Amino acid sequence: MAARTSPTERQKRLGAELRIMRTSAGVSAETAAGLLGVDRGKISNIEAGARPISPERLRILAHGCDCTDNGYIDALIEMAQPSSRGWWETYRGSLPQGLIDIAELEAHALRMRAAYAIHMPGLLQTTDHALALFRVVIPQLPEREIALRLAHRVERQGVLDGSSPPSYTAIVHEAALRMQFGGRAVARDQLEYLLKRSEHPGIRVRVIPFVAGAFPGSGQTVLYAEAAAPQLDTVQIDNSHGPLFVYSQAQLAKYRAHLDWMERIALSPGDSRDFIRSIAQQL
CATH class of the missing domain: 1.10.260.40 (lambda repressor-like DNA-binding domains)
Incomplete structure (x- = not known):
């Protein structure tokens, strides 16, 4: 070969x-x-x-x-195993490698937990919200790449609606809920969409309110993707230079504890929906 x-x-x-x-x-x-x-x-x-x-x-x-x-x-x-050509392959060479790797990681995950302090979960963003984010990337993205990133983001979201979707838990800080990326109308639509998606049986959204206080790794966006064997779990961390993938057993244990802590202080899924709804009504 x-x-x-x-x-x-x-x-x-x-x-x-x-x-x-x-x-x-x-x-x-x-x-x-x-x-x-x-x-x-x-x-x-x-x-x-x-x-x-x-x-x-x-x-x-x-x-x-x-x-x-x-x-x-x-x-x-x-x-x-030689795999069938995933949808993400159509973007290879046109988008950064890291974005392709994230899509492939999500496609093979059995369960995902993710924590967001500032941004909405990428898998639960509206197109207008995502577009507002892509337009403030530095250096500025050309229109063609913005369109490609938006199309890629939408296709990524399909992983939660497939024939055997992974279970998905998004832990979202109140700060992220109150950000008005794209303006008040876009922010309100985003919160309403988040509420709608949180009703899906395989999706849980849990909010950490300001009053919950400190938690490990505050400010860091973390995705924990579970594989068919626990040794093959992967953590993906966002940073300004692109996604970072870590998978040493010590790092996996660290981020499991990190996410467990955040879930312990987060509101229940039902209380989280009420909390999100109250913020949306203020917009």
């Missing part, structure tokens, strides 16, 4: 997991190459996500590394 010139975040994650499996078992790259019948350089490329690995070779490698966690192995094999 030919090497890739620009592996996706998902492909890089698979390679990283294979390296962890190998090194944790004390298996050298040379030994792994012998098991798979390839040269050592290909092992480096596989572990960098630059070269695919067949499901058959992945099973051989797992056996050689004494990995007996069948759920984990099966999840890795699913990642290694």
Whole structure:
């Protein structure tokens, strides 16, 4: 199989997991190459996500590394399978790689929890709200890219309405609810849309009011995406330079605790709807 010139975040994650499996078992790259019948350089490329690995070779490698966690192995094999072309691929080369990786992460998640201190959840934004955000990006985006980002955002939102959508919990701070991006009318429509989507059986919106006080990582936008095996969970963090993906076990535990804390101080889904409704009525 030919090497890739620009592996996706998902492909890089698979390679990283294979390296962890190998090194944790004390298996050298040379030994792994012998098991798979390839040269050592290909092992480096596989572990960098630059070269695919067949499901058959992945099973051989797992056996050689004494990995007996069948759920984990099966999840890795699913990642290694040649996948059908996802809708996000139509944007590759036209939008930043990180945006494509977020869409792919969401598409494969079984459950998602996300926390927002300033912004509305991207999966629950109206087009007018999203457009207001895209128009204040620095450096300024050309109109064509704004249109592409908007179309990409709308398609991303479809993940919550598919045939087997992931469960989705959005923890939103009161500050985000009171932001008037795009003006009062846009803000009111956004809150009404948030209320409507919160009635969906797979979507929970929970509000942290100002009076709840401090919480870990205040101000940070965090998405925790659960995978088929817990070792393959991923945290995606927004920053000014683009999305950051983290998945060390220590970091996963940290952000699970972070989100658990926020849920403990958040209003219930029903009280959250009442809270959102009261703010919308003020606009």
